[in-house]
Amino acid sequence: MKLFKLMEDVNFTSNLPLEEINEIEIKDIAYNSKNCKEGFIFVALVGETVDGHKFARNAYDNGARVFLLQKNMEFNKYAMDLPNDAVKLFVEDTRISLSKISHNFFNKPSNSLKIIGVTGTKGKTTITNYISTVLNESGVNTGVIGTNGTFFNGTYEVTSNTTPESYELHRIFRKMLDNGVKCVSMEVSSGGIMQNRVEDVDFDVAIFSNLSPDHIGPKEHPTFEHYLQCKARLFKMAKHGIINVDDEHAKDIIKAATCDIETFAIENNADLTASNIRYSKEIDSLGVSFDCNTKEETFPCFICSPGTFSIYNALAVIAVCRYLGVERNIMVNALKNAKVSGRVEVLPILPYATVIVDYAHNGVSLENILQTLKNYDHERMVCLFGSVGGRTEIRRKELGDVAARECDVTILTADNPDFEDPMNVINDIAKSFEGSSCEVIKIADREDAIKYAIRNAKEGDMIVFAGKGHEKYQLINGKKLPFDEIAIAKEEAKKVLEERELLA
Template identity: 35%
Template sequence: MAIFSDWLKELSYETLHGDTSSQEVTEVVFDSRKAGPDTVFVCMKGANTDSHSFIPDVISKGCTAIVVEDEASALPVDISEINEDITIVKVFNTREALACISAARFGYPSKEMTVIGITGTKGKTTTAHMIKQIIEADGKSAGYIGTTGVEYCGNHIETKNTTPESYDLQKYFRDMVNAGCSYVVLEASSQAFKLNRVSAITFDYGIFTNIEPDHIGPNEHADFEEYKYYKSCIFKQSKVGIINMDADYAAELIEGSPCKMYTFSLNKTSDFMADNLHAVNSGDFVGIDFHVLGHTELDVKLDLPGKYNVYNALAAISCLTLAGIDKKAILRALRKVHVAGRTEVAFKNDNMSVLVDYAHNEMAMENLLSTLREYEPKRLVVVFGCGGNRAKDRRYGMGKAAAEFADLSILTSDNSRFEEPQDIINDIKSTLVPAGGKFVEIPDRREAIEYAMTHAEKGDMIAVIGKGHEDYQEVKGVRTHFLDSEVIEETAEKYHL
């Protein structure tokens, strides 16, 4: 049992009914279906539902403490008729309250670890996994929370959002501390800041990778200025900020930052810089060599291709150098770093290299394919489709990118949902064909991958893109297991490649 007022000590609040200093509580919930005796129910206003309307229901279930945003007169109950053993408090923002109460409920676990937050339009997942693997190479235990789920000490938990709800974050933090983690690396999305999921967390290091227009529209951000604002919020919650000086608006963000700032760059004088980049494709290695100078001197061999991965590595190096991680651990981890579905070399032999990547829009596809061109493959082959029941502009853009950068496109399925795969392929062809792109149509994704690998010419580089780490195909509302990297391995075995 805990006293409700102890869970509220980080908040400003008004008591509308009851007594917080005598109210005993055991749990905090924001889903009315989980309400019960001795629980705190936090009302929240979402895009489709306002859970203030559930107050009578949670009271009937025995809920003894309720946190609201609305005035008493606007609540769906008459407070004067509520039992005296029920406490209701009013706060300015119940989402922020959920974060603060959850942190208290789990004993402020983030204060027991070094917390590294990463935000940016691109690169969060790869940078986060690099940091986690470097920390572990230094003999320490680190947790990860982000796009690919929750990972710590051999545990893996699937999640729906890049950054989970604040209650779930605090629970994962406590589980990580209990398992022995001394670090946690968190992907902090713009929505996480907007919806207060990361409130009550102070980042020891906050990393800003880059920013481009994204996530603008209904139920996301009203415009780019709002998106940029919430991305910049990471520095308001960080002890030390680390920013890519080559990113748009970097100077503006540094000027407005309240925390101590460090910079990294490939093109500008910064605290951490990289130069002498060389693409390397030899043996089982498809990566890049580069030199780091500034606050540290390193000759890095990175087992991921492309300049954008040098930026990701430089962000990781900057952060962990400041954190005191051993140089040898940094070099050792980057030499064999693996990030599922992010320029992942899934298979390589004397004839071909086969990579899996999450690129699922025009910009990401251009970045990936132009990078792979630097390795001078005999042919650059791309296997891709587009998701069904999504904006068609993505299909048109990817069709154009394929025509410009690939020698051969193999058009296939990618979560067709409630559309016909052939209709999606036809949309892609509407821009690919006029631009002169060469292509083959194979709607079955497994057959498309098999075709690419069994028809490879010596020196080919094959990019299977769009799904990355996703382990399912969604068709007509049904998800079946499908992981590109697994299918690639199975194809290599099946055909003795």
């Protein structure tokens, strides 16, 4: 692509006259100097801890001759050290410009796709995957982008962020479009909005699930208000908004929105509501039935995921599918079988206890899952969890406080300890249990902890492995080491059942 075409709608200045550079051919874009080759443009991103300008010379040595730099870095020694044949383009913000040139480079693929963006503290992964399930069932080829990765047409790609960097996002859109995808259901994180990754995505629909304090800290959002404002920005980018008005912050989202709004709720008046809620328990699932009420009709629904939060997720899916014109019977039938790996996933591995894997990794999400599970028959509530190393201690306290209130037994263990001693994290969490009637067991090695939980399960136990969910690794000393929680639980359960059979 010619440089003048790549820089369409980008305000920039250059160290060379435009007539000398406009016809330069750009083969690809790189924001990591290691990925640069001859014909690439290198975009120097300024991060929280790393300044991409420091790697401009590395990018040059790897073949790049065109550089996108921030204006306030014009006299930065790293940019000045580039050889004379380097073409330097200066912009106000390289992140915003990366989004624009990526959009241009891949020929604006989101303009030709139906893009559904889901934001909120909880429910994003479930809602996006349920939307994909229902739309694909209805004949609309739909891809997913989010925490669990990228899925379309039976293919899978790992994503390093819930909402990928703008270049990766538009590359994925182009790949999907070229392979027949018509619609994309994607998670839109507050970080993705804050870092301008979705600046040039043509959103058709935006969904707001809920909001509670999370991702607030030195390297994330400075305040809850900033977190809220980032979420609300999505509703300035979309054509149609679908909002959970039972959430106390919905009014702030609606106030900020510039798109037309549709609402859903269980407790308040809304365009879409749920009533007549019933719970059901099977060996391989915990489900909930409800009646969905619209202005035109009422119809029964079932989803094989427990609790009121599952109903909210289902209402969001129903709202977007109705907006896109999906036939009601197809939508209802597809919802019955919709599941998401690592989200309230029931493992049918012990006939006498219910074992559940869930991604709950903060106080709010853990409280939701534990309180929801109490609606289903059980004897003891057992929860195994940890907290990420090197992160805020507030999250540890919130997790501990919830487990101390809601559980009969808690097994504290590691969850991506990284460079921190897992026992340090465990002991921080354990402070919440002082004066609690909940039994606390500390096992630093997560595999040993899982085996202990399975081996010591009793009749009627409800056992929750929280925090890892879909993840297949443990982050230890900066490295992602293979770790499959579900496989470990299944193998240990198999051994326990074989031993019991031998003793019988």
